[in-house]
Ligand SMILES: Cc1cc2nc3c(=O)[nH]c(=O)nc-3n(C[C@H](O)[C@H](O)[C@H](O)COP(=O)(O)OP(=O)(O)OC[C@H]3O[C@@H](n4cnc5c(N)ncnc54)[C@H](O)[C@@H]3O)c2cc1C
């Protein structure tokens with residue numbers, strides 16, 4: 001008996017519940033997609049629980065993006081359902097403004113995620129017809145396991161959950177600073193340095209531009225090809241223009257027109273080492289998920305030679321990089337702007353709806369609903385506008401079942417009351 005008391009004493013969590021049954025869905029991730037799904041469910045009157053591994057909402061935006069970041073698309077394509085951006089926001093809100101908007105969004109819809117709780121596994125239990133979602137809860141240095149049991153599971157962990165760290169020969173011997181773009185804040189600390197930026201997506205281009213603006217000398221690695229488009233064409237957002245054209249014209253024709261317009265505005269980008277892919281920008285985005293670069297000034301720095309475009313990397317050695325063309329560059333630091341990936345396969349025990357790459361197998365607009373109450377929000381490769389459309393569809397789907405079941409439940413309760421009343425009259 002004494003031993004038992006000692007055991008209870010040592011384990012302060014002994015009386016803490018280790019699992020709970022959730023009335024409604026579990027939403028994994030409190031980024032824009034998770035928040036949008038939560039807000040839409042709230043409107044349908046469906047209760048939910050949001051679980052988030054970080055200690056804040058929109059952790060990608062708050063903790064893993066650089067200071068000068070602005071939305072690349074006009075604000076009307078980036079606002080979440082049911083609450084527009086404040087009217088005084090500029091056409092392209094800054095990162096800070098976007099975060100403030102998301103915070104007011106969460107407050108407006110009274111969304112209170114469970115922070116510091118990372119989902120470790122989720123599996124559907126066929127016998128009970130419930131999802132079993134296991135999490136690791138961090139309280140200071142203390143970690144405890146918890147389990148949610150629920151009928152619906154909404155995956156909103158994002159297309160950019162983990163950073164891609166390439167395995168390049170000799171990188172461990174390089175000796176200087178090596179960071180991923182998700183840890184890059186500003187070029188301030190690279191002043192006067194020669195920096196190798198690996199990758200030429202939107203991150204690589206913007207990090208290179210920022211380094212120039214802070215008197216560093218960036219060399220940007222372009223190992224294959226890239227579509228660079230102007231952010232605006234003759235005063236109109238390129239994205240908006242493409243969306244309008246897509247209403248009337250086939251995708252291949254819109255792609256051709258976009259490339260002609262890009263050439264008129266930017267000229268031939270190939271002569272600066274930026275080879276264009278053979279597939280058009282929209283088709284490439286749809287089929288491979290590769291986002292075109294929307295230029296916001298890097299191209300000008302490439303033309304002027306402030307950003308040095310270099311081919312792929314052969315290997316690193318101490319303080320140096322050797323390129324595939326045999327050229328060797330002395331460098332001080334490396335920024336890996338090598339992209340991101342989904343982390344769904346690492347925790348979701350399911351192989352029918354989600355593919356090995358962590359995206360739903362079915363393409364937009366089909367990839368939001370799986371079987372047995374499984375949903376995906378924010379995996380459309382269409383940024384924030386895709387996340388919003390997923391959220392509305394999911395909430396409507398769950399809301400319909402929820403209301404129907406509640407109606408049935410009420411009917412049954414009234415019938416039982418009536419039976420009780422009529423019985424008590426005898
Ligand atoms: C630098 C950068 C700039 C971008 N700019 C734009 C833009 O201008 N316009 C646009 O439309 N898109 C942009 N994007 C794309 C961006 O992914 C979306 O805008 C948006 O953040 C997607 O929201 P999300 O909620 O789907 O994913 P995220 O914002 O990534 O949120 C997912 C959340 O899930 C949490 N999570 C992950 N795994 C777990 C787990 N196992 N357990 C619990 N929680 C977990 C994460 O901590 C995170 O908070 C940008 C992306 C990057 C990297």
Ligand SMILES: NC(=O)c1ccc[n+]([C@@H]2O[C@H](COP(=O)([O-])OP(=O)(O)OC[C@H]3O[C@@H](n4cnc5c(N)ncnc54)[C@H](OP(=O)(O)O)[C@@H]3O)[C@@H](O)[C@H]2O)c1
Nearest residue numbers: 070071072166199200201202203204223224291337338339
């Ligand atoms: N303001 C904005 O809106 C903004 C800003 C930044 C990012 N974003 C978004 O965030 C998402 C991620 O963008 P991102 O630029 O971080 O990633 P990304 O678009 O996936 O680009 C990754 C880049 O890294 C290169 N790369 C990967 N491994 C490499 C290696 N071993 N050697 C050389 N190059 C390598 C890729 O080359 P290959 O093409 O040859 O594979 C590609 O150029 C995108 O959706 C993007 O639009 C938006």
